[in-house]
Amino acid sequence: MSNKPEGRPDERVTLKARKVSFSWEGTPLHWVPGDPFATHTINVLHLLLPAGERWFVHVYRQVLPYIRDERLREDVIGFIGQEAMHSQAHDEVLPHLREQGLDPTPYTAQVDWFFEKLLGDRTLPPGRARRWWLMERVALIAAIEHYTAFLGDWVLNAEELDRRGADPTMLDLLRWHGAEEVEHRSVAFDLFTHLDGGYRRRVRTWATAFAALVFLWQRGTRFFMENDPTLTDGRASFKDFYVRGRRGTLPATGDLLRSVPRYLSRAYHPSREGSTEQAVAYLASSPAALAAEEGAS
Amino acid sequence: MTPKPLTAVAVAGAALLVRRALRRRIRVSPLWPMPALAEPVSGRPRSRALRLLVTARHEIAEGVVRLRLEGRDLPRWEPGAHLDLVLPSGLVRQYSLCGDPRDTSSYTVATRLVTDGRGGSREVHEQVREGMEVEVRGPRNRFPLVEAPSYVFVAGGIGITPILPMLRALPEGAEWRLLYAGRTRASMPFLEEVEKLGGENRGRVTVVEGRPGLDALLMNLPEGAAVYCCGPEGLMAAVQERVPHVRVERFAARTVRDGDPFEVELRRTGRVVTVAADSTVLAAVRAELPNTLYSCEQGFCGTCQQRVLAGEVEHRDELLTDAERDDSMLICVSRARSERLVLDM
DSSP states (O other), X not given: OTTSOXXXXXXXXXXXXXXXXXXXXXXXXXXXXXXXXXXXXXXXXXXXXXXXXXXXXXXXXXXXXXXXXXXXXXXXXXXXXXXXXXXXXXXXXXXXXXXXXXXOHHHHHHHHHIIIIITSOOOOOTTHHHHHHHXXXXXXXXXXXXXXXXXXXXXXXXXXXXXXXXXXXXXXXXXXXXXXXHHTHHHHHHHHHHHTOOXXXXXXXXXXXXXXXXXXXXXXXXXXXXXXXXXXXXXXXXXXXXXXXXXXXXXXXHHHHHHHHHHHSTTOOGGGSSOHHHHHHHHHHOHHHHHHHHHHO | OOOOHHHHHHHHHHHHHHHXXXXXXXXXXXXXXXXXXXXXXXXXXXXXXXXEEEEEXXXXXXXXXXXXXXXXSOOOOOTTOEEEEEOTTSOEEEEEBOSOTTOSSEEEEEEEOOTTSOSHHHHHHHHOOTTOEEEEEEEEOSSOOOOOSEEEEEEEGGGHHHHHHHHHHSOTTOEEEEEXXXXXXXXXXXXXXXXXXXXXXXXXXXXXXXXXOOHHHHTTOOTTOEEEEESOHHHHHHHHHHOTTOEEOOOOOOOSSXXXXXXXXXXXXXXXXXXXXXXXXXXXXXXXXXXXXXXXXXXXXXXXXXXXXXXXXXXXXXXXXXXHHHHEEETTTOEESSSEEEEOO
16 A cells, blocks of 8 residues: 555654754855865755745645644654755855855746746645645655755765865755755655555656756756856866766766666655664764754753 | 658757757856746845854953954844844853944944853853854844934843943934943943933933932823833833833743743634643644644744734744744744734634
8 A cells, every 4th residue: 555655664753953053154165175066066955945945844834734644744844844944054055155256146036936936826726626736746845855865865975075175064054954854754755645645646746856956956057157256167067967976076877867766666665765873873963953952952 | 660861850950950049048048948036035044143253352340241243244233133142052142232333344242240040141251252253143123223202211230232322323412311220330331431422411311329210210201202121120120110112122031931821812713722821822822723833842943933913922032033023923932922912823
């Protein structure tokens, strides 16, 4: 039965927003030293996530009344809290980029349009049509969360970034976020299976989400490379991405492609991707999350 | 069936042409063809964490330390505003800004050591030193200076800090009076400057050692006078008793469960719940509406924000902007100042 995800080990953690705080004064524009392309490819996260995660929260608020499982309801509420914090934390990076001469507003205004209008609440008659659009978006979020968990797992293990002296504050933001994505990676998929779980819908929304992510991401990288005030001839190409994937400063193209059939497999469950243990271990040592714990006590 | 060579060439040629046209189009306007949201939302955080350098630390009165925090391009502020200071232990405390609002390279705050307090002031006095970096958020203003025909200020001790920039900002010739009370003259910060601001006009500034008599000042208020008070809880209560519309600045203990009981009406649901003195609005509401969103339960994540339709809120969160506070609250920590709140739930 699709409602009972198999292989869900007993590693349930209570999802809670952690209070984190990052100050960006000391972070250079190219925070992966000497590698603007890798820097900007990862920077695209700051463009997509504030609007995207606000949209997740917006959709899930509407979904809550449909949930009939108390444990899942708690998880979804915890998920919403964590996503709200993520969106706030990434939002704070954008003014810092602006101060360094790289104004992201032309791009983020479009991302805002994408999530608020194109994927927003449409004027639909209540009943089947409205529910269909809601379920479609729930499935889209499940597909996107497959990739956020993939990226979270990648960044937790991206030791090459440390070796190259990447900015510690930025790495902490990415790893705190990545670890929480790994921590709550099952929620979106469990919610989708609980409410609908249709295989055709899963494939359809995966294709949409994957295409949209690739489109927005390459566009964001190009935008940053072309508008970077320190680069005279900033360009972005797929080859740049492939090379850095081999090097380990960006996700490897092969890993990215291999994650596709995993999500499309009928036996897929996110609990088999990444490791909760590693995520929780990072959160226990993250400078930002640590400061949050102390502040709370 | 294999395609005819001519068709293949035509298709390939058409594809090449389309690609060239697209590339040219994108070169002209790189962000073509997506529309933008008229009023962008992203990249406008409610407040940003700033790391500022402590460049001066002076004891300006008995038990009162003034800190100068330097940074670059600091956000502007208006008299009455305060700063959230994140102390080395992670504690967050609010301090009124008492420097020059036009100075965008530094903030000035002053704090009194409260030995039996909640530990914030002790930490500032014992651990914050010159050359150290501290993290701040804000500034925020919930004690703004309004336009009025005349002003009456009542300050108790360290409560002078938000009022001082107001006195400096009032236009010359404005009608104002100040009652400044403290234990002893030596323990009252900024005394000299305050007396100088009073100028030639005798009776404008009254300095009292010990408990002040309020009746003379507050019983015959001029028509339309704006009354401001900041100081110990007892002083603010006494002023509030005589002038109910007084504006007070209160740095409430940020404990979640602590206060008076009150009622919350859930307008859309049509129900009324009671919040006990040792409970929260969130707990009371969740008993009725289990789908209510919340997460951190400490007033920083913003998940539980709700619209307030009526009633006066005592905001205890660390997140909402002044504009948001006008008509919404975080129900996990904030409480009512009036007997009843009406929420849009």
